[in-house]
Amino acid sequence: MSTRLELLWIEKYRPKKLDDIVDQEEVIQGLKNLLKGDIKEMPHLLFAGPPGTGKTTTALALAREIYGGQWRDYVLELNASDERGINVIRERVKIFAQYFTPSEKAPFKIVILDEADMMTSEAQTALRRIMEINARVTRFILICNYITRIISPIQSRTAIFRFKRLPKEGAIQYLKMICDSEGVECSPDVLDKIYEASLGDLRKAINLLQSVSTVTGGKPTVKDVESIVGKATPEAIVKMIDALRMGDFNSARNLLFDFISVSNLDGQEVIKLIFNELMMRNLLQPEVAEVLAEYEYRILTSAYYEIQLTALLAKLSRLLGSRGQ
Numbered sequence: 001m002s003t004r005l006e007l008l009w010i011e012k013y014r015p016k017k018l019d020d021i022v023d024q025e026e027v028i029q030g031l032k033n034l035l036k037g038d039i040k041e042m043p044h045l046l047f048a049g050p051p052g053t054g055k056t057t058t059a060l061a062l063a064r065e066i067y068g069g070q071w072r073d074y075v076l077e078l079n080a081s082d083e084r085g086i087n088v089i090r091e092r093v094k095i096f097a098q099y100f101t102p103s104e105k106a107p108f109k110i111v112i113l114d115e116a117d118m119m120t121s122e123a124q125t126a127l128r129r130i131m132e133i134n135a136r137v138t139r140f141i142l143i144c145n146y147i148t149r150i151i152s153p154i155q156s157r158t159a160i161f162r163f164k165r166l167p168k169e170g171a172i173q174y175l176k177m178i179c180d181s182e183g184v185e186c187s188p189d190v191l192d193k194i195y196e197a198s199l200g201d202l203r204k205a206i207n208l209l210q211s212v213s214t215v216t217g218g219k220p221t222v223k224d225v226e227s228i229v230g231k232a233t234p235e236a237i238v239k240m241i242d243a244l245r246m247g248d249f250n251s252a253r254n255l256l257f258d259f260i261s262v263s264n265l266d267g268q269e270v271i272k273l274i275f276n277e278l279m280m281r282n283l284l285q286p287e288v289a290e291v292l293a294e295y296e297y298r299i300l301t302s303a304y305y306e307i308q309l310t311a312l313l314a315k316l317s318r319l320l321g322s323r324g325q
């Protein structure tokens with residue numbers, strides 16, 4: 001196998017056709033139905049779901065199905081969390097939509113707007129206007145992780161497609177296909193371990209497979225996977241809870257933020273891991289459970305989950321600290 005990391009496998013193996021997307025059956029079926037109908041009637045779309053489950057890939061595959069080889073001419077990809085904000089989106093969409101005459105082959109152009117849930121509600125209200133103004137010649141595909149962060153006037157004007165974490169079978173089959181194609185020797189245990197660490201995020205699983213294959217010359221073992229995952233395993237969460245029980249808030253916070261930066265998990269996923277670990281260690285007293293539930297809710301509605309997680313640690317350190325010694 002090649003030991004060069006030049007080409008990322010997540011790009012090399014990004015499916016190009018809707019039929020090649022792993023799982024997400026409901027989404028794919030729904031989109032195929034749209035394509036079967038009068039394409040001019042296609043509504044704006046909203047793709048929601050966890051990271052690495054195929055949202056961007058599906059949006060691009062859909063564009064390919066509609067326009068064929070020339071799809072790039074008809075697609076504008078924007079990121080809503082661009083710091084320059086809604087005015088840039090307005091300008092770019094305006095220029096993109098200008099002078100475009102709809103035809104049979106290309107009845108509209110497509111704007112893919114990633115991370116739409118990172119926009120403030122004011123910006124989303126402005127976005128809704130932009131969508132309306134350009135509705136004759138464009139369709140939007142909005143992409144987000146949390147649908148609850150999208151204002152309801154937008155939700156009600158889009159067809160919503162929910163992406164799910166990839167189940168084990170489909171994900172592992174995909175990893176196996178990559179191993180075969182790259183000449184990587186991977187036992188079922190190794191693939192299981194990779195899937196476990198990925199939490200149903202196929203991007204993460206493929207990246208992990210590529211890293212571990214590269215450092216082992218294509219013969220990774222379970223131990224190799226564990227050592228690469230390192231800080232990104234729930235081990236970091238275990239240590240963080242130990243620190244909280246010792247009343248060491250600062251260490252707990254450092255462990256948590258190291259973990260977040262390495263693992264790329266979001267606030268809700270981190271809370272889930274904390275919840276699981278506390279439950280397994282029989283530390284989930286009623287007050288602790290209430291605090292977790294409260295912060296899980298807060299994180300859903302807050303732009304900076306880091307603040308909420310820090311406050312959560314402060315509370316947990318008070319609740320668990322007295323039990324640590």
Ligand SMILES: Nc1ncnc2c1ncn2[C@@H]1O[C@H](COP(=O)(O)OP(=O)(O)OP(=O)(O)O)[C@@H](O)[C@H]1O
Pocket residue numbers: 009010011013014015020021022023024049050051052053054055056057058145166174202203204206
């Ligand atoms: N359902 C899937 N089928 C096949 N490959 C997938 C799927 N989901 C993810 N992948 C792989 O992971 C990579 C990342 O997927 P994609 O960019 O579509 O994720 P996403 O859902 O848009 O994530 P994010 O929310 O982080 O933007 C793809 O290039 C592809 O290799």
Ligand SMILES: [Mg+2]
Pocket residue numbers: 055056057114143
């Ligand atoms: Mg994406």
